[in-house]
Amino acid sequence: MRTKRGIILVLFLLVIGFLLLSLQLEEHYLWISFGFIICTILIVVIRFEQRPLEAREIVLLAILAAIASLGRIPFASIPSVQPTTFIIMMSGIVFGAESGFMIGLVAALASNMILGQGPWTPWQMAAWGLVGLSAGLLRNTPFLKYKWGKILFSICWGFLFGWIMNLWGLLAGAGSGVPLDIKTILAYYSASALFDTMHAVSNVFFLLVFGNTWVKLLTRFKRKYGLLQS
Template sequence: MAIKRSSKRYQVQHIALLGILTTLCYISRLLFQFLPNVQPVTVILLLITLTLGTRDGLIVAILSILISNINLGLGVWTIAQIASFTVIILLTGSLTILVPRIPFVGMILYAGLTGYIYGFVISAVQAPFFGIQNFWAYYLAGLPFDTMHALGNSGFYFILAPILVPIMNKFLKKYYR
C-alpha cells in the first residue's frame, strides 16, 4: 500500500508513530536481553515493513539498533545488525510485492526463517572483521542461537501481529485515507 504523504500535519504524526515504534523496539530489546537472540525486534520490524512500508521499516531498524547499542554497547556488531535488518526488511518488502496476501501461518513460518537469515548475515559481516578463516565453522557454531531467534520470532509474530497490525492500520486509516 502506497502511503500518500502530502500534509505536514500528517508527516508530524507519522514521525511520532515511527518514534513510538523505535522506542518499542528499544524497550523490547532491553527487556529481553537476558535471553540470547530471543527479542521481538525482528517481528516488530517485519510488521512495520508489512504495514507501513520498507522505508519506515529501515528507519525504525537503524534508529532502534543505534539507540539500543548506545546502551548495550557499540561495536562491529552494530554494523552487522544494521546489515542483517536491512536484508530482512528488503526481502520482506520484496515479498509483499511478489505475494500480496500471505496467510497468518505462512507469516509465522517466514518470521522464523528471518531468524536464520539474520544469523547468516551477521556471521557473513562479522567473520572478516574478526579474522575468521573458516566461515562455515563459525556460522554453524552459531546455529543454536539462530534457532532460538527463529523460534522466538515465530512466537512473537503469533502474539504481536494481532495487536500491532490493527494499531498501525488504524493509524493509516485515520491519517492517510
Template sequence: MSNYILITALIALAICAVFLFAFERKRPSARDILPIVIMCVIASVGRVIFSFLPGIQPVTAIVIIMGVCYGPQTGFVTGALCALISNVFIGHGPWTPWQMLAWGLIGIIGAGIAHFRWGRKTYVLAAYGVLAGFLYSMIMDIWTVSTLASGLTLPIVLSVYGAGLLYNIGHAIGNAVFIVLLYKPLSKKLLRLRSKYGILEKEIK
C-alpha cells in the same frame, strides 16, 4: 584486521545511509514518524528486557510488522533505528551498522511478502520470522568473519556459522512466537492509523 573491521562497518553504514536518505527525501511529517518512533522504543525496550535469553527478542517481529503495514522504506528505517536505539543500552560497536543493515533488510523483505494476498497471513509471516532469524545471523556473520585475523577460508566461515546455530534457532523460534502474539493486535492499530490519519501515504503509494 582493524582495517577490515572498519571497511566492512563503513560499507554497512553507507548502505543504511542511502535508505535513510531516500526516506528523508519524501519529507515525512512528525505524524508519519511517530509510529516508527513508538515501535522502535517498544522493540528496543523488549530487546533489553529479553537480553538474558540468547537470540530471543521482539525486534525482528516488530520490524517485519512495520514493513508489512507501512511498506519497505518504513520497514528498513524501523529496523535500522531499532538497532541504533537499543544498542545505546546494550552496547555500540563496529557491529552496529551491520545490525542496522540486517534488521532493515528484514523489514524490506517483509514488505515485499505483504504485496501478495497470502503474505499477510499470520502463519506465513511467522514462517518468514523463522527464516529471518537465520538471515539476520548470516548478515551479521559477515562482520564476524571480518574480525578474524587468521584469514578467510571455507573451514573458518563454516565454523563461524556453525558456532551460532543454537543462537539462530532461538532467534528463529522467538520471532515466530512474537509474530503470532503481536501481528494481529499491532497491525490492526497501525493500519487504523494509516487509514484514519493518512500516515505514511507517500510510502504506501
C-alpha cells in the same frame, strides 16, 4: 520517476558502501551508523516526495523504532530472544519497505546505546533494516497475506539475521589474520546455529501471540490518521 529511482539506488549503494567501510574503519563505527540513518531518511523523504512527510509520521516512525529497541532490553539475558525482529517485520508489512528499513536501522542503533555500541552496530542496523525492507516489499504478495507465509518469513529471518552477523565476524576476523576457509566458515556458522534457532522460534512465538493485534493496531492508525500512505 527515473530520476527518483536513480537517486534511491545511489542511496542504497551508499548504505552498502558504509557497510563495507565499517570493516576497514572499525573505530569510526558510530559515524558510519549515522551515515546509515541519514541515507535512509533521504530514501523515505524521496519516496514520499509527492506530498510532504508530516511531523506526526516522523514521530510514528520514531516511536516504533523506540518500541523495537526497548524490546531488546528485558530479554538481554536470553541470547537471540527478543521481539525486535517481530516489531520491525510488522512495521514493514503495514507501512512499507522504506519505513520498515528505517525503523530497523534506528532500532539497532538506539538499543545499542544501552546494550553496547561496537563495530558490529552497522551490521545489526543493516540486518534489521533488511527485515523491514523485505517485509515491506513482500507485503502485497500472497506469501505474506497468509499466516503460514508470515511464519516462514519469521523463521527465515531468525537464521538470516544470524548469518549476516556471522559474515561480519568472519570478515572482521579475516582482517585480523584469521584464515577464511571452509573449515572456519562451517565452524563459525555451526556455533551460531542454536542461537539462530532461538531467534527464529522467538519470532514465531511473538507472531502467533501478538501478530494479528499488531497488524490491526498499526493499520487502524494508518487509515484513521492517513499516516505514511503511498
